[in-house]
Each structure stands twice: as structure tokens, then as C-alpha cells.
Amino acid sequence: SQTIHQWPATLVQPVGSPLSLECTVEGTSNPNLYWYRQAAGRGLQLLFYSVGIGQISSEVPQNLSASRPQDRQFILSSKKLLLSDSGFYLCAWSVRVVPNYGYTFGSGTRLTVV
Amino acid sequence: KNEVEQSPQNLTAQEGEFITINCSYSVGISALHWLQQHPGGGIVSLFMLSSGKKKHGRLIATINIQEKHSSLHITASHPRDSAVYICAVRTTGSYQLTFGKGTKLSVIP
Numbered sequence: 751s752q753t754i755h756q757w758p759a760t761l762v763q764p765v766g767s768p769l770s771l772e773c774t775v776e777g778t779s780n781p782n783l784y785w786y787r788q789a790a791g792r793g794l795q796l797l798f799y800s801v802g803i804g805q806i807s808s809e810v811p812q813n814l815s816a817s818r819p820q821d822r823q824f825i826l827s828s829k830k831l832l833l834s835d836s837g838f839y840l841c842a843w844s845v846r847v848v849p850n851y852g853y854t855f856g857s858g859t860r861l862t863v864v
Numbered sequence: 865k866n867e868v869e870q871s872p873q874n875l876t877a878q879e880g881e882f883i884t885i886n887c888s889y890s891v892g893i894s895a896l897h898w899l900q901q902h903p904g905g906g907i908v909s910l911f912m913l914s915s916g917k918k919k920h921g922r923l924i925a926t927i928n929i930q931e932k933h934s935s936l937h938i939t940a941s942h943p944r945d946s947a948v949y950i951c952a953v954r955t956t957g958s959y960q961l962t963f964g965k966g967t968k969l970s971v972i973p
Contacts, residue, residue, distance in 0.1 A: 782959055793868070794950070794963040801959075809960070838905050844959070853897065853961065857906040 753777060756841045756856030763863055769814075769828040771859050773841030776822065781843040783824040784853075785816055788838040800824060801846060836863045866891040866955045870964035877971050883938040885967045887951030890932065897961065898925050898936050899950040907950070910936070941971045 756773045763769060775781050782801055786794045796809045798816035806816050813832060817825045824841060841856040867890040877883050887896070898910040911918050911925040913934065918925050922941075927934040938945055951964040 784960070786963075791965075793965040794952070794961075796960050799959060840907060852895075852909060852912040855899070855907040855909065857904075860905055 754841065754843055754854050754856045756859060758859060759857065760860045761862070763831050763861065765833055765863055766830045769826070769831050769835070769861070771826040771839055771841075771861075773824045773826075773856055774822055775824075775843045778843070778845065779821060780846050781822065782846050783818060784842040784844075785824065785826050786840040786842065788840065790837065794840065798826070831863045833863050836861055866893070866953055866962045868951055868953055868962050868964040870949075870951050870967050872967060873965070874968045875970070877941050877969070879942060879971055879973050881941050881971075883941050883945075883969065883971075885936045885949050885951075885969070887934045887936070887964055888932055889951075889953045889962075892932075892956045893929075893953040894956045895954045896927055896934050897952040897954075898934075899952060901948040901950060901966065903947070910949075938969075941969075943971045943973050946970050 753776045784799045785797045787797050788794045798806055798808055800806050800818045803818055803821055814828050839859045839861060842853050844853045869888050871886045896913045900908045900910050913925055913927045915929060922939045924937040936949060946969055948966040948968050950966045952961040954961055
């Protein structure tokens with residue numbers, strides 16, 4: 751069966767520190783992968799999506815970056831965190847080629863920048 | 865860009881009540897999702913719809929493509945249904961989802 755793992759579940763980091771959140775998918779190949787963020791009082795917003803290894807598209811300019819070093823691994827990073835980076839980060843995947851595919855979401859990471 | 869509006873923003877119900885949450889969107893879509901987010905933050909996909917109606921247990925989701933509107937119904941609500949319910953749409957021709965801000969449901973015993 752297909753599963754998605756996202757860690758850590760919670761994270762408290764000081765301003766200016768680096769960030770690395772990891773997401774891995776099992777049980778499928780060539781997935782589309784997504785990073786979303788949910789800021790306080792707002793809906794989920796797409797940050798990055800990837801249709802293949804090394805292929806990253808960014809939706810919102812920010813000090814975050816994403817990488818896909820392997821087919822089923824998606825990493826969200828920052829060199830220096832800002833207070834405004836606090837929020838709930840969610841990884842998701844979908845099947846690439848099926849016309850009307852669903853999404854599977856990770857359990858999320860709650861990031862607090864202090 | 866697709867605009868997704870949910871109503872109400874907050875909903876408090878007595879256990880056993882029938883609940884309706886609404887979602888409207890502005891641009892044609894290929895699919896609409898209803899998601900459930902529990903207090904810990906994890907998100908579970910409840911339904912994916914492109915037309916008509918789906919039912920799973922006490923949950924029913926309907927969509928009217930012409931009116932660009934969907935509803936999520938919960939019959940015989942229970943305190944364990946307390947969560948944030950999120951509507952998300954995939955605009956035609958896009959991989960991506962656009963999310964509503966969610967409806968926070970509290971079911972009181």
C-alpha cells in the first residue's frame with residue numbers, strides 16, 4: 751500500500767537557523783510531490799511541487815527551497831529562518847498520469863520560529 | 865486563479881444534529897476534495913468528487929458543477945466529528961490544489 755512519511759511532527763527553531771523537513775513516499779513510483787504551508791488563520795498554500803527527480807517548481811517567492819534528490823524523497827529547506835516562516839507544513843503526493851487522481855497527505859510538521 | 869470560499873467558518877452543533885458545510889469556487893475544476901484536519905494537524909482525505917454524490921458512512925458529499933458548489937453533510941453528528949473540514953479544488957489543466965480556509969466544527973455532547 752502507498753504511504754507517506756513526514757518528519758519531524760513539531761519543531762521549534764530560532765530565527766536565523768537552518769531548516770530541513772523531509773518527506774518520503776512508499777508504494778508508488780514517479781509521484782507528483784507537493785509542499786504546502788498553512789499560516790495561522792489562512793488556508794493551505796502551495797509552496798513547491800515536483801514532477802520528477804531534480805524538477806522543482808516554486809509557487810511563492812520566499813526564503814525556502816525544495817529539492818528532490820530521489821524519486822520518492824522531497825525535502826524542504828531554508829538557510830536562515832524568519833519569524834514569518836512559522837506555520838504548519840504539509841507534504842502530499844499524487845499519481846502523475848491518471849486523469850482524475852486523488853492526493854495523499856502527510857501528517858504535517860508544525861514549525862515555530864522563535 | 866480559483867477562489868474557494870467555505871461557509872460557515874465556524875459551526876457548533878449538538879450531538880445527533882445534521883450538519884452541512886458549503887464550498888463554492890470561481891473557475892472550472894476537474895476535481896473537488898473534502899479533507900478533515902484534526903486538532904493535531906494531520907489531514908485525512910474524505911472525498912474526491914468530479915460529479916454527483918458520494919457517501920461514506922455518515923458523510924455525504926455532493927457537487928453541482930454548473931453552479932460551482934459542493935456540500936459536505938454529516939448525519940447523526942458525534943463529538944469525534946469535531947475537526948476542521950477543508951474544501952480543495954483542482955482547476956482544470958492544473959496539478960495543483962487550491963484550498964478553502966476551512967470550517968471549524970465543534971460537536972457538543
